[in-house]
């Protein structure tokens with residue numbers, strides 16, 4: 001097998017004949033001696049002419065090519081149970097791995113199934129009513145279900161990303177995600193995939209319980225449970241997990257409750273189980289007109305058939321990283337608060353990425369110790385995060401806000417110059433924006449670094465620094481501000497054998513794919 005690269009103008013089809021010819025050249029054989037050709041990667045090259053660059057594997061005639069195979073899911077109706085708390089990417093992929101290992105996942109999810117969840121999210125945007133169990137972060141599919149569905153991860157160390165991508169395709173994602181350098185699914189396609197995953201788990205004997213917020217986790221004697229006759233002493237002790245009055249028992253628990261489940265962190269503190277403050281990133285959502293980003297990224301050569309342009313940046317300002325986060329090309333801004341009295345924003349896009357706007361977080365890395373001195377202990381950064389979210393809400397309410405989730409906002413250049421904007425451009429954010437001094441509402445060290453970073457970004461992306469860009473507060477749920485420490489080998493919580501803190505909420509992942517891979521890794525350790 002030989003790998004080679006071939007480029008083609010975007011909009012023109014790469015034909016079989018062209019592939020064969022290029023493969024023959026790479027292998028040094030005649031075209032009729034070429035066997036399988038497999039495109040393994042496709043990326044946009046907009047440096048000069050706008051091209052797709054393809055990375056291709058070429059096999060000689062007769063040479064074996066083994067496509068990736070998903071391990072079979074087993075029937076687990078009678079198998080030993082494992083409780084999975086949370087049906088986000090970490091929980092869903094942990095449950096799928098449990099099926100493959102012949103263990104029975106019992107998934108407990110505080111929110112509703114993905115269909116009923118849509119109704120609550122509509123109420124959130126139109127009326128500002130936050131259901132504390134069903135919102136943009138909580139419910140089947142977790143924070144990843146109504147998102148852009150970007151599927152990148154920077155960490156190949158965590159495992160084989162193909163395991164996640166191939167399963168997503170098997171459950172309904174477009175096969176292009178297997179080859180695109182920056183794959184994404186889109187919020188209009190994700191719910192169906194999430195439903196198909198659940199159907200597979202239930203069909204094979206796993207259980208899903210919605211409207212089941214976990215209120216307590218009690219390690220205890222579970223010898224009478226089905227499938228509990230063998231195993232180690234720890235296995236036989238097991239856990240009883242409470243969702244109010246309802247209770248479930250299993251030898252092992254995977255805790256994948258996401259970075260917003262502050263009640264779970266509080267439960268750990270009450271129990272005296274270790275947790276620690278962890279850095280996160282804080283800033284604003286920036287919204288530009290998408291045509292402007294297309295113009296910048298494609299140097300004025302964008303055509304409607306080209307992929308909607310995206311961007312990313314990283315700057316160092318005064319010893320801290322300032323970076324773009326979770327960019328949504330052709331997307332919209334959404335209210336992602338989980339608690340009343342707070343304003344938090346995030347972004348999502350449809351598969352076609354065809355809205356008029358481009359949004360992304362612009363955030364500053366916050367390390368333990370960066371917060372004011374009054375915030376202490378393992379919740380120092382979580383409390384700091386929550387207070388900033390509350391201050392955004394308060395500002396709007398005290399200044400004539402018309403919607404409970406309206407966001408304080410400022411034009412980009414006005415923010416950098418410290419001027420309240422006289423008017424605001426249109427925004428995709430349904431609850432609306434209210435002109436506000438974001439440069440004062442954000443912590444000083446965050447505002448200062450953002451004010452320095454935006455003109456610097458313009459040097460790489462000329463046109464980015466403009467008063468047509470709107471900043472909205474606040475982008476604060478970038479990753480978990482708390483870590484649940486675990487043994488690096490067994491992945492069990494350091495104080496609670498048999499309990500696996502997992503995914504973004506445990507502080508070991510960030511984003512859909514890395515959370516899914518962490519779910520797979522934790523399930524792998526369960527038996």
Ligand SMILES: Cc1cc2nc3c(=O)[nH]c(=O)nc-3n(C[C@H](O)[C@H](O)[C@H](O)COP(=O)(O)OP(=O)(O)OC[C@H]3O[C@@H](n4cnc5c(N)ncnc54)[C@H](O)[C@@H]3O)c2cc1C
Pocket residue numbers: 085086087088089090091108109110111133136137138139140141142143144145146147148149150151152212213214215256257258259260261263264326334336346347348502503504505509510511512513515516
């Ligand atoms: C609007 C939005 C857009 C995003 N876009 C992207 C993107 O394009 N690409 C990307 O990689 N990442 C994106 N993210 C981040 C991504 O969604 C998360 O990194 C990922 O979902 C984390 O997975 P997880 O399974 O660890 O946690 P979560 O997805 O947060 O799932 C946790 C689950 O646990 C449940 N839960 C919480 N507490 C309890 C409890 N006490 N009892 C029972 N259940 C509980 C929650 O309801 C939730 O379903 C986005 C996030 C948001 C909010």
